[in-house]
Amino acid sequence: MENKSYIFNSEIPYEVTGEGTKRKVLAYNDKMMAVENKFQKGAKGAPHKHPHLQLVYVPEGEFYFTLEGETKIIKKGDSVLVKENAIHSCECIEEGILLDIFSPMREDFIK
């Protein structure tokens, strides 16, 4: 799949990542990677950090998003810039998707 230009969502299987959470790795190359994270209501993303720059966009749903100890509510069309090694977490208020774009790509998401 790597370096394919077009990635059609329906052709990518979900990978279960936790209780009420699953993801699809979408288009990427070594410099940038898009990942859809689907959350059921109440599902959480535990606090974590990584050396990759991350941009979060909300295609649908509503979430509490916590960045370096500051929690805000984000919903459709909102975006968050998560700098390298910043601690972040989330909790789903209304079922939906968080789109993460990483730079560079997440090698650990590819088997």
Add this chain to the structure above:
Amino acid sequence: MENKSYIFNSEIPYEVTGEGTKRKVLAYNDKMMAVENKFQKGAKGAPHKHPHLQLVYVPEGEFYFTLEGETKIIKKGDSVLVKENAIHSCECIEEGILLDIFSPMREDFIK
């Protein structure tokens, strides 16, 4: 706005970019920038290129997307990787949004 972590969509005004097209610059720093492009049905993005790497994601709507002469239909959840200086264009089939993520940021989109 630069380097603000949280960008709430409702607080960003649209900028008209052409006939039936308008955009909002969302979260960004120097390395990455997210931009929503809203298209009315039939609106087009003319062929162009730029030195920035670009990842396109479809939050809603349906589009013809042409990359280096190859046209495919993309819709909700689909993504396209547009390499640096690759010629690309689009035409809106059903009203919607193309989310572009650029790396590095588009200096020319900031006044």
